Amino acid sequence: MSLVGVGQVHAEDLTYTQNFQNDTTTLSGKSTATSMYFTKMDYWNVKKATFNFNYQVSQLADKTTSDITLSMNGVKFYSFRPEHKSGFQSKAVEIPLELLQGTNKLEIKGQILNKKDAKNYDLAQTPANWLTIKSGTNMNFKYEVKDPENTLRSFYDHFSGEDTIANQHSKIVTPDQPIKAELAAGMTALTGISHATTTNNNQISVVQNTNMDATKGDYILYVAKYDNLPKALKQEISEKDVEKRAVIKTHYTKKGDYLIVTAKTDGLLKKASQFFANPELMQQTNKSTEMISYLTNTFMSKVQDRGKYQLTNVIDKIKGAGHHETNYLVTLPNDRTNADGSEVKLHFRYSKNLNFKRSLVTVYVNDTTLGSKKLTAAKANGDEVTLEVPKGTSLGNSFEVRVAFDLEMKDQEISDNSETPWAEVDTNSEMKVKSEKSNDLLFTNYPTIFMKNQTYNNLAVVIPKN
Missing domain, CATH: 2.60.120.260 (Galactose-binding domain-like)
Known part of the structure; x- marks a missing residue:
């Protein structure tokens, strides 16, 4: 090795x-x-x-x-x-x-x-x-x-990277003629990195050993029962290690970097694939080998769809007179899409040296205007506005909230070369999203149709006898 x-x-x-x-x-x-x-x-x-x-x-x-x-x-x-x-x-x-x-x-x-x-x-x-x-x-x-460093975390970072996926260097591999447990484990693993795949990127391939075509720069997740591992990978894991546990182990070669996911039983192979499908666990594992038992907690802490999404975790400050915009990306769980009843609640502050007859804040979602509010001297130290998304507005599960400030100064007669006035978007600004499950069985939604609240749903693989 x-x-x-x-x-x-x-x-x-x-x-x-x-x-x-x-x-x-x-x-x-x-x-x-x-x-x-x-x-x-x-x-x-x-x-x-x-x-x-x-x-x-x-x-x-x-x-x-x-x-x-x-x-x-x-x-x-x-x-x-x-x-x-x-x-x-x-x-x-x-x-x-x-x-x-x-x-x-x-x-x-x-x-x-x-x-x-x-x-x-x-x-x-x-x-x-x-x-x-x-x-x-x-x-x-x-x-x-x-x-990559010799850790599960480092392999996972490379494997799920935007450039790795776009350049088709990420692969999930099963043995030739895989059994149902191996196919199910491979698909479960795929759901764990679905956050890194978009309709603009190539999907991660799930292929059999014969079609792997591994080269330097590839990151290969090899999912197989222990007895079905290729000889070169099997010799990296002792039979004693998989007697009562599943094993996830890094193995780096000149023809690609591997993460081996293996077990002797169907149940433990499923547990190991669930561990890989949990980004939180993978990003916390700073070692080259992880042993998985039936008692290992592999499930993600499910995202409770309370519908509240913080716009910014730091105070977002803008400076200068004129029109200024700041943007925030909101991403719903993979299997959700917006429904009627969503709203943006904005908390903000601004300077007092404004021409309040001409200064205002406007909120958009994508290109849809939600509304505007005039700024006032009385509320400069703490203002807020709640604006509803118009009924029938389709946003999908990823969209942009845009906040635009028009800050006009009093009696300005020269070009704007100062950093006053200013405005701030506070950290308790949020979007409350009403959402519903998206069940469209489209290839563009693959593999998110297997997801439920950013974790994998009950998954079964059915294959013909021949």
């Missing part, structure tokens, strides 16, 4: 493009801002990160006074002026690597001004002050993959 040292990386440089989940969106106002979120895998050694920005500004915007500024995780790092041309423009901006975290917030601020004469700016907000961000705006990474 060959073990891979901690911190080693594959020499080959890889690329991965992560698209933002935004439709083409227009931000209106002389000063606008919006946020986008993306993830950097922990096992990446990033060499280069590029923000590919597709945008368009108003044809009436003055290109010598209008500008766009980018911030990463609260740190400004790049500003530029739109080019003198109509239509959509593209801008590739390299991100300073030291600003990258696991989960990242990229903020786009645009100051779109119309020039009145040689001395003054026309700062009146009109329909001609706008910035449009086109769908397809994305992050591109050039990186090396850090070899």
